[in-house]
Amino acid sequence: MKALQAYRFALDPSPHQERMLASHSGARRFAFNWGLALVKERLEARERGEDVEVPWTLAALRREWNRQKEQVAPWWRENSKEAYSAGLNGLARGLKAFFDSRSGKRKGRRVGFPKFRKKGRGRESVRFTTGAIRVDDKSHVVLPRIGRVRTHEMTTALLERVQSDRARILSATVSREGGRWFVSFTCEVERDAGRPKRPRDVVGVDAGLKHLAVLSTGRRCRTRNPCARHCERSRG
Structure with missing residues (x-):
């Protein structure tokens, strides 16, 4: 299995490797912030009536990055391309979560629009x-x-x-x-598929008041039923 x-x-x-690790982390943050700035710039252009494409998806963000990376980050070869791809991927997922939350496709609390990331804040x-x-x-x-x-x-x-x-x-x-x-x-x-110790044994399970479950063998679940005290109050 x-x-x-x-x-x-x-x-x-x-020390050299630590600087390289920090550089890769910074490259990821740079790509995220660059992509977010581009999205906001295109949205503002649309509001002015301009016919421009907004790169919402990872594929669109990557296309824009490949077109502009030599101008916006001439030093990009110092790091693995995976660092920039990770930053753009994080942005694409953040944008999708925002729109899914706003449209009701995403359950739970509402997700806000992605924000620029600052050095030293959040997980690097x-x-x-x-x-x-x-x-x-x-x-x-x-x-x-x-x-x-x-x-x-x-x-x-x-x-x-x-x-x-x-x-x-x-x-x-x-x-x-x-x-x-x-x-x-x-x-x-x-992994090896799990096997029961006694596959032919049968046991009955009953939901109790004081305990979550009581087995037909007499064994009780050690976890106390969280509703037990409410039941006791109602009987009192």
Whole structure:
């Protein structure tokens, strides 16, 4: 049986690698803010009566980025293209959530229009889906453009699964929390189907007043029924 599972490790990057990680995170934020500024600029142009296309989707944002990146970010080659794609993807998802919320397609509290992101505020991260992404050994991982990075903890849990073909890495998300860098690998893992210990046994379950469930074996669920005190009050 295949399932998705995440493996998270604290990183111990060199000073150079730490600067590169910060640069990738900044590139993601730059692409997000650039795309948002472009969307607002096009919306204002529409209000003036101009016939312009507003890039709402990720595909449209990517087309605009590829047309303009040499002018707006001539240094873009210093980082992996995944950093800019992650920023545009975040913006596209934010725009979709806003419109779905406004039209009633999205349940829950209303979602506001995306806002510009500021350095040092919110979660700093970048997601890699292509390039060199792997667990190299028990204490190192490899990331696109960053290279081989040492980890604070052993990666054995994931390494053994990958080496035995019981896990396949799909993506890696690097984030900074509390001044430290972490990497989270999203993997497709092979798991054994769960088997009951006593497949032929049968048990009856009854919803109780004091307890959420009482089994025919006499065993009671330890969790107290949250409605029990209300029932006791009504009887009093």
